[in-house]
Amino acid sequence: MRTVELIRKKRDGGELSDGEIGFLIAGIASREVADYQWASLLMAVYLRGMTDAETISLTNHMAKSGRIVDLSAIPGPKIDKHSTGGVGDKTSLILAPIAAAAGILVPMVSGRGLGHTGGTLDKLESIPGFRVDLDLDAYRATLAASGLVMIGQTAEIAPADKVLYALRDATATVESIPLITASILSKKYAEGIDGLVLDVKTGLGAFMKRLDDSRRLAESMRAIGTGLGLKTRVLITRMDQPLGNAVGNALEVAESIACLRGEGPSDLVDLSVELAAEMALMGGRGSTIEEAREICRGTIADGSALARFRSMAIAQGGDPAAIDDPNLLPKAKFTYEVKSPSSGFVSGLNAESIGRATMLLGAGRARVDSSINHAVGATLRRKIGDRVKSGDALCVIHADSEGESFEAAVELVLSAYDFAETRPTIPASIVEKL
Numbered sequence: 001m002r003t004v005e006l007i008r009k010k011r012d013g014g015e016l017s018d019g020e021i022g023f024l025i026a027g028i029a030s031r032e033v034a035d036y037q038w039a040s041l042l043m044a045v046y047l048r049g050m051t052d053a054e055t056i057s058l059t060n061h062m063a064k065s066g067r068i069v070d071l072s073a074i075p076g077p078k079i080d081k082h083s084t085g086g087v088g089d090k091t092s093l094i095l096a097p098i099a100a101a102a103g104i105l106v107p108m109v110s111g112r113g114l115g116h117t118g119g120t121l122d123k124l125e126s127i128p129g130f131r132v133d134l135d136l137d138a139y140r141a142t143l144a145a146s147g148l149v150m151i152g153q154t155a156e157i158a159p160a161d162k163v164l165y166a167l168r169d170a171t172a173t174v175e176s177i178p179l180i181t182a183s184i185l186s187k188k189y190a191e192g193i194d195g196l197v198l199d200v201k202t203g204l205g206a207f208m209k210r211l212d213d214s215r216r217l218a219e220s221m222r223a224i225g226t227g228l229g230l231k232t233r234v235l236i237t238r239m240d241q242p243l244g245n246a247v248g249n250a251l252e253v254a255e256s257i258a259c260l261r262g263e264g265p266s267d268l269v270d271l272s273v274e275l276a277a278e279m280a281l282m283g284g285r286g287s288t289i290e291e292a293r294e295i296c297r298g299t300i301a302d303g304s305a306l307a308r309f310r311s312m313a314i315a316q317g318g319d320p321a322a323i324d325d326p327n328l329l330p331k332a333k334f335t336y337e338v339k340s341p342s343s344g345f346v347s348g349l350n351a352e353s354i355g356r357a358t359m360l361l362g363a364g365r366a367r368v369d370s371s372i373n374h375a376v377g378a379t380l381r382r383k384i385g386d387r388v389k390s391g392d393a394l395c396v397i398h399a400d401s402e403g404e405s406f407e408a409a410v411e412l413v414l415s416a417y418d419f420a421e422t423r424p425t426i427p428a429s430i431v432e433k434l
């Protein structure tokens, strides 16, 4: 097979066969297909798109570029959740222990934060000692013992994705629905799961800001997931304002623990329970979503979800004292209240601006290799629909140093808020389910 002919075929709008896609993916490791040829192919895919058959084939070959983890020795339904990312989105930390306590095995391979959005691994690493670099044997053992496990991508999981993602980043081809679908699903498929619940975000703080684009991604994920033989459920949910009140790694862990204790903010608890209930239902726990929701809420009320989280943290090296007393999590050097310049109601709270403000404080990374500060971030005191008086605290900033970045973060937080004289209607957080 000649690579140049395959590039020409895709460039001219043709459909690549499974054998041709398999050859191209195998060519990454064997070096038979040069990076510049893949870069050209990626642009051809970006411009021409892919049929569902091509995307299923691409996802399958990317997953098989590494190992598909065999979890068959651990009895029970294995179901994961993936979110396309947002600000303050710590639902994984809440729903995974809930689903595990409800009888679902949750093997999770997660990512790190990039840009204004956070990542599960960074949040978990704010628990002293917590390790996300388990090998696949420890991954299986933790899953069997605790019912859930959360690790980072290992060299064995979809290695072709790592190469292609770096090439996409350098060639302006990240924003392609088939490429995003294949990238996400190849890693999830390799985890060894039976089913996947996907939370596709839409709105100001999301990767896809327009509902049309989010819907196209959601439909692609569902079609390709199903084509791979995974049970797949997709929810499109709002990411206009941050989820919950905490943004920043240790602050988000503390808020997640509060949710597992039954003391969390309702927007965050409700979405986490809904996603966990979809996982539970998919795994045969409950015969309706209402029943699954009740089972999941019960795991918060009886403490079993928190016990699962604690058990996973211990298995992964984390200090349980920090879970029993979240005051032991990393703390910023000082806090600063951002005060409201207006009276009335909060009518807008731009999640991306809040995410960028916390990134300026050091909570997120601008580049994949930047280091982060687990302690810093923001706690929102007012969200959309809340009444506010001039001078009231809108948000508490947790920072380690004053200076230009701190000043810029304060300005960004202020600019994130809009005010109105009347209480705005708050749209439902779940836009639709597929």
Ligand code: URA
Pocket (backbone or CB within 6 Å): 174, 179, 180, 181, 183, 184
């Ligand atoms: N997350 C991924 O893992 N891949 C993408 O392409 C986009 C988001």
